[in-house]
Each structure stands twice: as structure tokens, then as C-alpha cells.
Amino acid sequence: MPAELLDQLVTDAARRFEENYQSPPQWIVAAPGRVNLIGEHVDYSDGFVLPMAIDRYCVIAACEKPGDDPGDTATIRSITKDGQIDITLDKPEYGRKGEWWNYVAGVIAGCREAGLRPRKFWALVTSDVPIGGGLSSSASIEVATATLLEAMTGTTLDPVAKALLCQQAEHEYAGVPCGIMDQFISALGRADHLMLLDCRSREVEHIPLVDNSVTVMIINSNVKHELSGSEYAERRSQCEAAAKKLGASSLRDATLDQLDSSRGKLEPVEYRRARHAISEIARTQAAAAAVKTGDWPRVGELMVASHESLRDDYEVSCPELDLLVELAGDLGAEGGVFGSRMTGGGFGGCTVTLVRTADAESVAHHVAGVYQQETNIEPSVLTSRPARGAHVVKAD
Numbered sequence: 001m002p003a004e005l006l007d008q009l010v011t012d013a014a015r016r017f018e019e020n021y022q023s024p025p026q027w028i029v030a031a032p033g034r035v036n037l038i039g040e041h042v043d044y045s046d047g048f049v050l051p052m053a054i055d056r057y058c059v060i061a062a063c064e065k066p067g068d069d070p071g072d073t074a075t076i077r078s079i080t081k082d083g084q085i086d087i088t089l090d091k092p093e094y095g096r097k098g099e100w101w102n103y104v105a106g107v108i109a110g111c112r113e114a115g116l117r118p119r120k121f122w123a124l125v126t127s128d129v130p131i132g133g134g135l136s137s138s139a140s141i142e143v144a145t146a147t148l149l150e151a152m153t154g155t156t157l158d159p160v161a162k163a164l165l166c167q168q169a170e171h172e173y174a175g176v177p178c179g180i181m182d183q184f185i186s187a188l189g190r191a192d193h194l195m196l197l198d199c200r201s202r203e204v205e206h207i208p209l210v211d212n213s214v215t216v217m218i219i220n221s222n223v224k225h226e227l228s229g230s231e232y233a234e235r236r237s238q239c240e241a242a243a244k245k246l247g248a249s250s251l252r253d254a255t256l257d258q259l260d261s262s263r264g265k266l267e268p269v270e271y272r273r274a275r276h277a278i279s280e281i282a283r284t285q286a287a288a289a290a291v292k293t294g295d296w297p298r299v300g301e302l303m304v305a306s307h308e309s310l311r312d313d314y315e316v317s318c319p320e321l322d323l324l325v326e327l328a329g330d331l332g333a334e335g336g337v338f339g340s341r342m343t344g345g346g347f348g349g350c351t352v353t354l355v356r357t358a359d360a361e362s363v364a365h366h367v368a369g370v371y372q373q374e375t376n377i378e379p380s381v382l383t384s385r386p387a388r389g390a391h392v393v394k395a396d
């Protein structure tokens with residue numbers, strides 16, 4: 001099934017490329033979106049995260065421009081965004097905040113700094129990662145761009161350097177001070193594995209998720225509240241301020257006991273943010289251990305605790321996400337739900353729910369149906385096995 005989705009996207013990209021540029025692509029690359037099982041809003045506190053790549057990809061097809069084509073530019077067409085842009089290769093500039101090509105321009109700039117010198121090229125971008133749904137559509141276009149430049153120049157970047165360069169593009173060109181989770185999982189995800197990433201040492205442990213009796217279900221609330229950008233930056237600085245007051249270089253080094261004994265030094269809001277981060281880091285390690293033993297009820301319990309902490313202490317949830325989690329929770333283990341939580345940055349986007357595969361359809365039906373009745377918004381439901389990270393699909 002998953003391979004078919006990607007195959008179709010690739011075939012479509014090749015066809016559209018040829019229609020658009022009257023020439024077949026020399027390279028086709030793919031990079032996935034992701035869902036985070038647990039470890040939310042802790043990557044920038046040096047914590048642990050446990051995401052997996054999903055079988056929804058950003059695909060880029062490209063070929064070198066003929067020698068007589070004027071200028072030293074990359075011409076990039078987006079099917080998803082229905083637009084085209086010329087990017088000057090030796091000085092990629094960025095447009096208004098939120099423009100899709102900022103990610104591409106930022107990664108081209110980063111790759112050039114890393115010594116990759118692509119010749120002028122045509123490219124076409126398409127994607128089936130839902131945009132703005134908290135499933136890292138932006139990381140997928142960044143990592144796909146870096147993968148394309150590697151293929152075009154015949155240079156393989158160190159995977160960690162590649163993920164960091166993509167993160168840098170997001171900081172500088174898209175203006176979001178994100179952590180490292182999304183770019184790491186898109187670049188380094190493995191089929192049938194969750195990725196336990198230590199965001200401090202950047203060490204990765206691939207944990208098998210091959211038990212077909214459980215399914216990872218992603219439900220998109222299809223709402224996106226404004227302010228998610230500024231709120232994100234604010235959370236990040238509150239964590240940094242809290243760590244500083246605790247005398248720690250990041251919240252990774254703090255304990256709940258230490259936090260409680262220093263409570264008076266922190267603003268109440270900093271205390272709550274820190275309580276989320278410290279407890280979430282511990283929950284993520286516990287969840288990784290429970291996945292290894294196939295203890296799904298325990299993983300589910302930790303997911304629910306994560307959601308409550310994100311909702312109450314970190315305040316990044318919203319009524320729609322809370323409703324989705326509550327509706328899944330109502331079904332409980334008997335109804336096939338081990339646990340559910342918001343996933344990604346928050347303020348809209350998706351929930352992730354661990355369900356018994358045999359009950360997946362009835363869970364989706366119940367949660368989506370009641371959600372729609374109560375909100376008048378139609379949610380979208382998708383399920384995914386852990387998918388393969390970025391790769392070259394076709395190379396000349």
C-alpha cells in the first residue's frame with residue numbers, strides 16, 4: 001500500500017515535469033513527513049523525541065538546464081502550491097514569510113555553504129504531506145531539496161549535517177526557531193522503525209515497530225489557529241529562562257525535585273512550562289522502553305499523560321485537539337484505543353492515536369463522526385506504518 005502511494009506520486013511528478021519542461025527528469029527524490037508518537041516540545045530543551053516518518057512524501061523531479069539557458073538560476077515549479085519561482089544559485093533570496101520557496105532557497109544556500117555547487121536546473125515539486133497539518137510538510141520539502149542537491153552534485157552530506165542545514169533554512173528563511181526533530185526524522189527515518197532521538201547528543205536509536213496488531217492513526221482536526229509561530233518562539237524562550245534560573249544549561253539537566261525546590265525563583269508560567277518539559281522527557285524514555293516490549297497499554301497511558309501536560313502546563317493544545325483526544329479516550333482499551341494525544345507544534349493540526357488494528361475502522365468512524373457533529377468541521381484520518389526516510393528514487 002505505502003509503496004503504491006509513493007509510486008503514484010513519483011509517476012505523476014515525472015509526467016508533470018515533462019509536460020512543464022518538455023524534457024524528462026534526470027533525478028527524482030522523495031522525503032517524508034512525520035508524526036511524533038511522544039516527546040513533544042522538548043527537542044529544543046535537549047530532550048528525547050520518538051517520531052516516525054509517514055508514507056506521505058514531498059517528491060522533487062529535476063534536470064539540468066541546457067547550456068544556452070540564460071542566467072544561473074534554479075527554476076522551481078510547485079504543483080502543490082501552483083506557482084513557479086527562479087532562485088539565483090549563488091545568492092538565493094527569500095520572499096515573504098510563509099512562501100513555499102523560502103524552504104528551497106534556504107536549503108540551496110545551506111548546501112552551497114557546505115560546498116555543494118549544483119549547475120542551473122529545472123525542478124518540479126509535488127507532495128501528499130498535508131500542508132499546515134503539523135506533519136512536517138516544511139521539513140519534507142527542505143530535506144527533499146537537500147537530497148536532490150546531493151544527487152545532482154554526487155556528494156553525500158553527513159546525515160546529521162544535512163538535517164542541521166535544513167533546520168537552519170527553517171530558522172533563517174522561514175523564520176521559525178524550530179528544534180531538530182522534524183528534519184532528523186525526514187532525513188533519517190527507517191521503514192518499520194520509530195526513531196528515538198537524543199536531541200542533545202543527536203544519537204539515534206531505531207526501534208522496530210513491526211507488530212501489525214497495532215496501528216498509528218493520525219487524525220487531522222483541519223484547524224490551524226493563528227499565533228502558532230509567535231507562541232512557539234515564546235515557549236522556547238520560557239524554557240530557556242526556566243533552565244537558566246535552575247542553573248541548568250537546558251531542561252534536560254533538571255529534575256522535578258529540583259524544579260519544586262526552586263519554585264520560588266521561577267515565574268508561575270515558567271514553572272509550568274518546565275514541568276511539562278522535564279516530565280515529557282521522562283515519559284518519552286519510558287515510552288521507548290514500553291514499545292520495545294510491546295506494552296501498548298503503557299505506551300497509550302504515557303501518550304494520554306503527554307496530552308494533558310501539553311494542554312494544561314504547556315498550553316499548546318486547542319479545543320478541537322482536546323475533543324479528538326477525548327473522543328478517542330471515550331472508546332478506551334475495550335474500543336481499541338490505547339492512547340491519544342496532540343502531535344507536533346499544536347494550536348491545531350493533528351492528533352496521534354495508538355489503536356488496535358482490528359478496531360481501526362470503528363475508531364476512525366466514531367471519532368471523526370462525533371467530531372464533525374460537534375464542530376461542523378470534517379476531519380481527515382490517515383494511518384501509516386513507519387516509512388522510509390529521504391531517498392533518491394531516480395538518478396541519472
Ligand code: GLA
Pocket residue numbers: 036039040041042043044178179180181182344345346
Ligand atoms: C514543530 C517543530 C519541532 C518540534 C515540534 C514540537 O514541529 O518544528 O522542532 O519542536 O514542533 O515538538
